[in-house]
Amino acid sequence: MDKQTENKKVFLEIVHQLRQLIQVEQIQSGGKLPSERVLSERLGVGRSSVREALRSLELLGLIETRHGGGTFLATTHNHQLVEVLSMFILDNEKSKKDVELTRQIHEKEAIRVITCTEVLRTLPVWDSYFVKLEIDGAVNCRDVLREILITSGNRLSLKIWFQLVAYDGDRLNRLSMEEEKLIIQTMLKSMQLGYEKEALQAYEKWMETV
Structure with missing residues (x-):
């Protein structure tokens, strides 16, 4: 261990x-x-x-x-x-899935906020991830999601997210795989363009690969 x-x-x-x-x-x-x-x-x-x-x-x-x-x-x-x-963290295996889904609720809401707010979706940080994906071929999954939560501006949601990741974050604390590259790029580009539906679809597809 x-x-x-x-x-x-x-x-x-x-x-x-x-x-x-x-x-x-x-x-x-x-x-x-x-x-x-x-x-x-x-x-x-x-x-x-x-x-x-x-x-x-x-x-x-x-x-x-x-x-x-x-x-x-x-x-x-x-x-x-x-x-x-x-009930949702300590008791059984199903609780781990509940924690994961709760974490994703906060992540999806943050994505919605960013795609609906021009000043947030046009920040240069998103372009920096495109550059990193092209040069390094991968990004740290947890770093991308943390940046999304921070950018959304909801400090309470961010605090809760950190706690949820403490229980459910092992899979996130890694570099993205090659097959995730296009999915992440699609999610980030959709966010930049304000395409909420497409950004969330890409996010959900990404989570299926994690």
């Missing part, structure tokens, strides 16, 4: 144990969670691993960190995301 996979496994186990702790101790919305040191001892993992897990949960809106005050369970509305996290 490589280090990235091992880190992901540790992270998911910490999140799972945190959820159990919240249920067993009946910590309510706004209730204070144990300190990093206590969590580290009770969960049997390093403090740095606990810290990373808490940071990710904070990005998801599940917990709130108050300077000098500790870490607290978020509001009732956000607390419901604990169930979502458990």
